[in-house]
Amino acid sequence: MTRHDAVEEAPVWLEVNGESAVTWMCTPDQLPELVVGWLYGEGYIDSREDLLSLRPCAQELGFWAEVPRVRYDTVEGTERRRVLASGCGAVTTILGSLSSVPRRTTPPVIPDLAQTRRLFKELFAKGSRYNETGGIHAAALTDGATLLTHAEDIGRHNAVDKVLGATVMAGARPDDLMLLVTGRISGELAFKAARARLAVVATPSVPSSIAVEIAQAAGMALIGRAVSGEPQVWSDTDGRG
Numbered sequence: 001m002t003r004h005d006a007v008e009e010a011p012v013w014l015e016v017n018g019e020s021a022v023t024w025m026c027t028p029d030q031l032p033e034l035v036v037g038w039l040y041g042e043g044y045i046d047s048r049e050d051l052l053s054l055r056p057c058a059q060e061l062g063f064w065a066e067v068p069r070v071r072y073d074t075v076e077g078t079e080r081r082r083v084l085a086s087g088c089g090a091v092t093t094i095l096g097s098l099s100s101v102p103r104r105t106t107p108p109v110i111p112d113l114a115q116t117r118r119l120f121k122e123l124f125a126k127g128s129r130y131n132e133t134g135g136i137h138a139a140a141l142t143d144g145a146t147l148l149t150h151a152e153d154i155g156r157h158n159a160v161d162k163v164l165g166a167t168v169m170a171g172a173r174p175d176d177l178m179l180l181v182t183g184r185i186s187g188e189l190a191f192k193a194a195r196a197r198l199a200v201v202a203t204p205s206v207p208s209s210i211a212v213e214i215a216q217a218a219g220m221a222l223i224g225r226a227v228s229g230e231p232q233v234w235s236d237t238d239g240r241g
Helices: 031-042 069-077 113-125 128-133 156-169 187-195 209-218
Strands: 010-016 019-026 053-056 062-066 081-084 092-095 137-142 147-153 178-181 200-202 221-224 232-235
Touching: 010 031, 019 031, 031 053, 031 062, 031 156, 031 187, 113 137, 113 147, 113 178, 137 156, 147 156, 156 178, 156 187, 187 200, 187 209, 209 221, 209 232
Parallel strands: 010 062, 178 200, 200 221
Antiparallel strands: 010 019, 053 062, 081 092, 137 147, 137 178, 221 232
Protein backbone atom coordinates (compact mmCIF):
# COMPACT_ATOMS: atom_id res chain seq x y z
CA MET A 1 0.00 0.00 0.00
CA THR A 2 1.28 3.45 -0.90
CA ARG A 3 1.94 5.72 2.05
CA HIS A 4 0.23 9.12 1.98
CA ASP A 5 1.63 11.93 4.13
CA ALA A 6 -0.85 14.74 4.77
CA VAL A 7 0.05 18.06 6.36
CA GLU A 8 -1.68 18.46 9.71
CA GLU A 9 -4.00 21.47 9.87
CA ALA A 10 -6.43 22.64 12.57
CA PRO A 11 -8.37 25.76 13.57
CA VAL A 12 -7.11 27.53 16.70
CA TRP A 13 -8.98 30.52 18.14
CA LEU A 14 -7.88 33.36 20.38
CA GLU A 15 -9.85 35.77 22.57
CA VAL A 16 -8.10 38.86 23.90
CA ASN A 17 -9.56 40.57 26.98
CA GLY A 18 -12.79 38.65 26.46
CA GLU A 19 -13.20 39.58 22.77
CA SER A 20 -12.75 37.32 19.76
CA ALA A 21 -9.48 38.27 18.05
CA VAL A 22 -8.45 35.70 15.44
CA THR A 23 -8.80 32.10 14.32
CA TRP A 24 -5.80 30.50 12.68
CA MET A 25 -5.75 27.59 10.30
CA CYS A 26 -2.38 26.24 11.35
CA THR A 27 -0.15 23.33 12.20
CA PRO A 28 -1.22 22.61 15.81
CA ASP A 29 2.10 22.73 17.64
CA GLN A 30 4.03 25.53 19.37
CA LEU A 31 0.64 27.11 19.98
CA PRO A 32 1.60 29.33 22.95
CA GLU A 33 4.43 30.67 20.77
CA LEU A 34 1.94 31.30 17.96
CA VAL A 35 -0.34 33.28 20.27
CA VAL A 36 2.43 35.31 21.88
CA GLY A 37 4.07 36.08 18.54
CA TRP A 38 0.78 37.26 17.05
CA LEU A 39 0.03 39.45 20.07
CA TYR A 40 3.52 40.94 19.84
CA GLY A 41 3.35 41.54 16.10
CA GLU A 42 -0.06 43.21 16.38
CA GLY A 43 1.03 45.48 19.23
CA TYR A 44 -1.08 44.02 22.04
CA ILE A 45 2.09 43.32 24.01
CA ASP A 46 5.58 44.78 23.91
CA SER A 47 7.25 42.25 26.22
CA ARG A 48 6.57 39.02 28.10
CA GLU A 49 5.48 41.09 31.12
CA ASP A 50 2.59 42.62 29.13
CA LEU A 51 0.97 39.20 28.80
CA LEU A 52 -1.00 39.21 32.05
CA SER A 53 -2.38 35.71 31.50
CA LEU A 54 -2.69 33.05 28.81
CA ARG A 55 -5.10 30.16 29.39
CA PRO A 56 -5.72 27.25 27.01
CA CYS A 57 -9.23 25.87 26.50
CA ALA A 58 -9.55 22.31 27.79
CA GLN A 59 -12.25 21.28 25.28
CA GLU A 60 -10.82 22.54 21.99
CA LEU A 61 -7.82 24.32 20.50
CA GLY A 62 -8.20 27.86 21.74
CA PHE A 63 -6.76 30.41 24.15
CA TRP A 64 -7.85 33.30 26.36
CA ALA A 65 -5.29 36.08 26.72
CA GLU A 66 -5.33 39.11 29.00
CA VAL A 67 -3.21 42.16 28.18
CA PRO A 68 -3.05 45.63 29.76
CA ARG A 69 -6.22 47.55 29.02
CA VAL A 70 -4.35 50.58 27.74
CA ARG A 71 -2.50 48.48 25.15
CA TYR A 72 -5.70 46.72 24.11
CA ASP A 73 -7.53 50.03 23.68
CA THR A 74 -4.63 51.51 21.71
CA VAL A 75 -4.56 48.63 19.23
CA GLU A 76 -8.34 48.49 18.87
CA GLY A 77 -8.51 52.25 18.42
CA THR A 78 -5.94 52.30 15.62
CA GLU A 79 -7.32 52.79 12.13
CA ARG A 80 -6.55 49.46 10.50
CA ARG A 81 -8.20 47.19 7.96
CA ARG A 82 -8.83 43.48 8.35
CA VAL A 83 -7.77 41.66 5.20
CA LEU A 84 -7.60 38.03 4.14
CA ALA A 85 -3.91 37.19 4.13
CA SER A 86 -2.42 35.84 0.93
CA GLY A 87 -1.10 32.32 1.23
CA CYS A 88 -1.88 28.92 2.63
CA GLY A 89 -3.34 28.41 6.09
CA ALA A 90 -5.32 31.57 5.36
CA VAL A 91 -6.13 33.85 8.22
CA THR A 92 -7.61 37.29 8.52
CA THR A 93 -4.88 39.73 9.44
CA ILE A 94 -4.75 43.45 10.14
CA LEU A 95 -2.98 46.03 8.01
CA GLY A 96 -2.46 49.68 8.82
CA SER A 97 -1.37 52.59 6.68
CA LEU A 98 2.27 53.09 5.77
CA SER A 99 2.34 56.04 8.18
CA SER A 100 1.63 53.62 11.04
CA VAL A 101 4.71 51.48 10.32
CA PRO A 102 7.37 51.99 13.03
CA ARG A 103 10.55 53.44 11.56
CA ARG A 104 13.93 51.96 12.48
CA THR A 105 16.35 54.43 14.03
CA THR A 106 19.43 52.76 12.49
CA PRO A 107 19.85 51.48 8.94
CA PRO A 108 19.84 47.70 8.52
CA VAL A 109 23.14 45.95 7.97
CA ILE A 110 22.91 43.84 4.82
CA PRO A 111 24.34 40.43 5.78
CA ASP A 112 26.98 38.54 3.88
CA LEU A 113 24.96 36.78 1.21
CA ALA A 114 27.09 33.62 1.27
CA GLN A 115 26.44 33.38 5.01
CA THR A 116 22.72 33.92 4.39
CA ARG A 117 22.71 30.97 1.99
CA ARG A 118 24.45 28.85 4.62
CA LEU A 119 21.80 29.79 7.20
CA PHE A 120 19.04 28.84 4.78
CA LYS A 121 20.75 25.50 4.23
CA GLU A 122 20.65 24.98 8.00
CA LEU A 123 16.98 26.02 8.05
CA PHE A 124 16.10 23.51 5.33
CA ALA A 125 17.99 20.77 7.19
CA LYS A 126 15.80 21.37 10.26
CA GLY A 127 12.62 20.96 8.21
CA SER A 128 11.48 17.54 9.38
CA ARG A 129 7.88 18.06 8.28
CA TYR A 130 8.96 19.53 4.96
CA ASN A 131 11.16 16.52 4.32
CA GLU A 132 8.23 14.22 5.14
CA THR A 133 5.48 15.99 3.18
CA GLY A 134 6.87 18.86 1.09
CA GLY A 135 3.80 20.90 2.06
CA ILE A 136 5.01 23.10 4.88
CA HIS A 137 6.67 26.47 5.45
CA ALA A 138 9.49 27.32 7.83
CA ALA A 139 10.83 30.43 9.53
CA ALA A 140 13.80 31.24 11.73
CA LEU A 141 15.28 34.23 13.49
CA THR A 142 19.02 34.68 13.29
CA ASP A 143 21.66 37.11 14.48
CA GLY A 144 23.51 36.51 11.23
CA ALA A 145 25.73 33.82 12.69
CA THR A 146 23.37 31.13 13.96
CA LEU A 147 19.68 30.22 14.00
CA LEU A 148 18.13 31.36 17.28
CA THR A 149 14.57 30.06 16.90
CA HIS A 150 12.92 27.84 14.28
CA ALA A 151 9.35 26.80 13.47
CA GLU A 152 7.36 25.03 10.77
CA ASP A 153 3.72 25.62 9.88
CA ILE A 154 1.30 25.20 7.02
CA GLY A 155 1.16 29.01 6.85
CA ARG A 156 4.36 31.00 6.54
CA HIS A 157 2.90 33.89 8.59
CA ASN A 158 2.08 31.39 11.37
CA ALA A 159 5.67 30.12 11.31
CA VAL A 160 6.84 33.73 11.67
CA ASP A 161 4.52 34.29 14.65
CA LYS A 162 5.91 31.15 16.29
CA VAL A 163 9.54 32.27 16.08
CA LEU A 164 8.64 35.77 17.28
CA GLY A 165 6.66 34.27 20.16
CA ALA A 166 9.48 31.94 21.18
CA THR A 167 11.80 34.95 21.39
CA VAL A 168 9.38 37.02 23.47
CA MET A 169 8.58 34.09 25.78
CA ALA A 170 12.31 33.73 26.44
CA GLY A 171 12.32 37.31 27.71
CA ALA A 172 14.19 38.68 24.68
CA ARG A 173 13.26 41.07 21.87
CA PRO A 174 13.53 40.35 18.15
CA ASP A 175 14.71 43.90 17.37
CA ASP A 176 17.53 44.07 14.81
CA LEU A 177 17.47 40.34 14.04
CA MET A 178 17.08 38.82 10.58
CA LEU A 179 14.07 36.71 9.65
CA LEU A 180 14.46 33.79 7.27
CA VAL A 181 11.20 32.58 5.78
CA THR A 182 10.22 30.19 3.01
CA GLY A 183 7.72 31.42 0.45
CA ARG A 184 7.25 34.96 -0.78
CA ILE A 185 7.36 38.01 1.48
CA SER A 186 3.81 39.32 1.31
CA GLY A 187 2.40 42.59 2.60
CA GLU A 188 1.03 41.18 5.85
CA LEU A 189 4.30 39.39 6.58
CA ALA A 190 6.29 42.59 5.97
CA PHE A 191 3.96 44.51 8.30
CA LYS A 192 4.47 41.85 10.97
CA ALA A 193 8.25 42.07 10.58
CA ALA A 194 8.19 45.87 10.67
CA ARG A 195 6.11 45.93 13.86
CA ALA A 196 8.65 43.56 15.41
CA ARG A 197 11.43 46.01 14.35
CA LEU A 198 13.36 43.35 12.48
CA ALA A 199 16.32 44.56 10.44
CA VAL A 200 16.18 42.14 7.47
CA VAL A 201 13.75 39.64 5.99
CA ALA A 202 15.15 37.08 3.55
CA THR A 203 13.45 34.48 1.37
CA PRO A 204 14.38 32.05 -1.42
CA SER A 205 11.36 33.54 -3.24
CA VAL A 206 10.59 37.24 -3.82
CA PRO A 207 8.72 40.04 -2.01
CA SER A 208 5.47 41.55 -3.20
CA SER A 209 5.29 45.20 -4.27
CA ILE A 210 3.40 46.10 -1.07
CA ALA A 211 6.06 44.34 1.02
CA VAL A 212 8.74 46.50 -0.62
CA GLU A 213 6.78 49.68 0.17
CA ILE A 214 6.34 48.62 3.79
CA ALA A 215 10.02 47.71 4.16
CA GLN A 216 11.10 51.07 2.72
CA ALA A 217 8.75 52.91 5.10
CA ALA A 218 10.14 50.92 8.04
CA GLY A 219 13.81 51.23 7.09
CA MET A 220 13.96 47.44 6.86
CA ALA A 221 15.80 45.46 4.17
CA LEU A 222 14.37 42.61 2.09
CA ILE A 223 16.43 39.94 0.36
CA GLY A 224 14.77 37.96 -2.42
CA ARG A 225 16.13 34.87 -4.15
CA ALA A 226 18.43 34.57 -1.15
CA VAL A 227 19.71 31.09 -1.98
CA SER A 228 20.42 31.84 -5.63
CA GLY A 229 23.67 33.02 -7.14
CA GLU A 230 22.11 36.45 -7.75
CA PRO A 231 20.18 37.58 -4.64
CA GLN A 232 18.06 40.74 -4.92
CA VAL A 233 18.17 43.32 -2.14
CA TRP A 234 15.57 45.99 -1.45
CA SER A 235 16.11 48.74 1.11
CA ASP A 236 14.85 52.26 1.74
CA THR A 237 18.17 53.77 0.66
CA ASP A 238 18.79 52.09 -2.66
CA GLY A 239 15.40 50.72 -3.76
CA ARG A 240 15.79 47.50 -5.68
CA GLY A 241 19.31 46.05 -5.77
